[in-house]
Amino acid sequence: MAAIDSFGIDRLRTRLSKSAVILTPDTEGYQESLVRWSDTGRKEAGIVVQPVGYEDVSTVVRWATEHSIDIAVKGGGHSTAGTSSSEGGLVIDLSRMKHVSVDAAEKTIRVQGGATWKEVDEAGAAHGLATVGGTVNHTGVGGLTLGGGYGWLSGQYGLTIDNLLSAKVVLADGSQVSASPTQSQDLFWGLRGAGYNFGVVVEFKFQAYDQSPLVYSGVLAFPPEQLEKVVEVLNSGLANPDARSGAMCIITQAPDGSGPMIVVICFYNGTHEEGEARFADLLALTPILNTLGMIPYSELNTLQNPQATYGDRKSFKGVFYEPPLDTNFIRGVFDDFVAKVNSDKDLIPSAIILEFIDMRKICEVPLSQTAFASRNMTQNGILVMRWSDASKDLDHRNWAREAQKKWKTELDARKRNSLHKNDVPQYINYAEPGDSLVDNIYGANLARLQEIKAYYDPRNIFHKMHPIPLPATGTLEK
Numbered sequence: 001m002a003a004i005d006s007f008g009i010d011r012l013r014t015r016l017s018k019s020a021v022i023l024t025p026d027t028e029g030y031q032e033s034l035v036r037w038s039d040t041g042r043k044e045a046g047i048v049v050q051p052v053g054y055e056d057v058s059t060v061v062r063w064a065t066e067h068s069i070d071i072a073v074k075g076g077g078h079s080t081a082g083t084s085s086s087e088g089g090l091v092i093d094l095s096r097m098k099h100v101s102v103d104a105a106e107k108t109i110r111v112q113g114g115a116t117w118k119e120v121d122e123a124g125a126a127h128g129l130a131t132v133g134g135t136v137n138h139t140g141v142g143g144l145t146l147g148g149g150y151g152w153l154s155g156q157y158g159l160t161i162d163n164l165l166s167a168k169v170v171l172a173d174g175s176q177v178s179a180s181p182t183q184s185q186d187l188f189w190g191l192r193g194a195g196y197n198f199g200v201v202v203e204f205k206f207q208a209y210d211q212s213p214l215v216y217s218g219v220l221a222f223p224p225e226q227l228e229k230v231v232e233v234l235n236s237g238l239a240n241p242d243a244r245s246g247a248m249c250i251i252t253q254a255p256d257g258s259g260p261m262i263v264v265i266c267f268y269n270g271t272h273e274e275g276e277a278r279f280a281d282l283l284a285l286t287p288i289l290n291t292l293g294m295i296p297y298s299e300l301n302t303l304q305n306p307q308a309t310y311g312d313r314k315s316f317k318g319v320f321y322e323p324p325l326d327t328n329f330i331r332g333v334f335d336d337f338v339a340k341v342n343s344d345k346d347l348i349p350s351a352i353i354l355e356f357i358d359m360r361k362i363c364e365v366p367l368s369q370t371a372f373a374s375r376n377m378t379q380n381g382i383l384v385m386r387w388s389d390a391s392k393d394l395d396h397r398n399w400a401r402e403a404q405k406k407w408k409t410e411l412d413a414r415k416r417n418s419l420h421k422n423d424v425p426q427y428i429n430y431a432e433p434g435d436s437l438v439d440n441i442y443g444a445n446l447a448r449l450q451e452i453k454a455y456y457d458p459r460n461i462f463h464k465m466h467p468i469p470l471p472a473t474g475t476l477e478k
């Protein structure tokens, strides 16, 4: 990779908007710009550029490719694997491009590439509208959308990408294109599930839906001995799905340090009575904490924020299961996890998060309609490891990898007789690149993705997050 000399930076400065910001190791604000949600995602960039408009993004991409400088794109900065950071290279930091505009008549929401879901949730709610966004509102719209996107509204409306109407993209040669069902259709197909591979998405346009201002949601907590009963109730919820409903089961530590507990976040997009009826069996297990009630829609995706804070070292290991989740298996998972946390108290903020989402709407879309390869009834979860001592990185990651493998073994045993043996079980956004449990995260969509990659990014400029391997021969000229 070429060195970033000051002559090159001076030339770049003259080509950018006046309000665009350039940060280098000796300028104020540089250290702050390197901060990511996880300290494991931080890298010492040679230069950070914060564009303010689409033309700036084109300019900086052209400049970097002219000088053969490594490029990373930062949306919300939540990658735990550092895929939005560059060691010595350029970060295109989209944090000054967060504008959101709502067309209430058309029921659409336009979002700039650096926005977080907070901006989208709040702008939509002001017009009584919502779209399918992430369940932690400081997560970036960029990374979450480009890998698929599950949210509380997925039962009703599918994945985030199923509600993407169009996108504006700056390609590797600096040109700007629109991708939609009628423009650059192949790019639009690839963006929806493998989207970090083709360029910088500077704008997304989403379908929005009427959303009542209040929803039924909150947190229940149970002692560890209730784990099997809680999982049985959640399993039966999946067996009798309701598109307006969802839940997350979290194995974590009690805030008072008294030991592990089981937390369930419940969601029902309806009235108090409907929500209470939907979660009656869980409520009957007499939780030790119950905050369920009607809350503003714009607060729904803040419920996990007190735990999902910035700071510390973190690792995401995506797990998955074919419902019903086996109660013996989950007890084993629980015991292993608690033993690991007890062996090193630095791990106390770690957690296992298991989703219980109605997948029917998501599975209505054929697998070949978008690049997203894990469109099936398999449920997702995350083993979130969190610690502070950097010398333990390898140890904790290795342990987590072994723990993760047990989920794959369990799934393989369960799927032996399944019709969907060849589906990709792992959700791409919960898989750290190079550390996926499956060999081919793009599954049956890989060959088409390779063609699209060869056309739009033949030099593999955008290669940080699950890079699509370029085909050996036959790359098309753009």
Ligand SMILES: Cc1cc2nc3c(=O)[nH]c(=O)nc-3n(C[C@H](O)[C@H](O)[C@H](O)COP(=O)(O)OP(=O)(O)OC[C@H]3O[C@@H](n4cnc5c(N)ncnc54)[C@H](O)[C@@H]3O)c2cc1C
Binding pocket: 037, 072, 073, 074, 075, 076, 077, 078, 079, 080, 083, 084, 094, 113, 114, 133, 134, 135, 136, 138, 139, 140, 141, 142, 143, 144, 145, 146, 147, 148, 149, 150, 151, 195, 196, 199, 200, 201, 202, 308, 429, 430, 464, 465
């Ligand atoms: C606390 C937390 C909660 C989460 N909750 C959910 C959830 O509810 N549902 C879900 O589906 N996933 C969830 N995820 C996973 C999440 O989708 C991924 O971590 C996602 O990559 C985060 O995107 P980001 O923009 O914040 O991250 P970044 O680190 O900025 O980006 C991740 C990758 O996307 C690329 N990228 C980002 N923006 C753009 C852009 N505009 N153009 C081109 N490339 C871009 C980056 O280059 C990088 O490779 C969660 C993650 C965390 C940490």
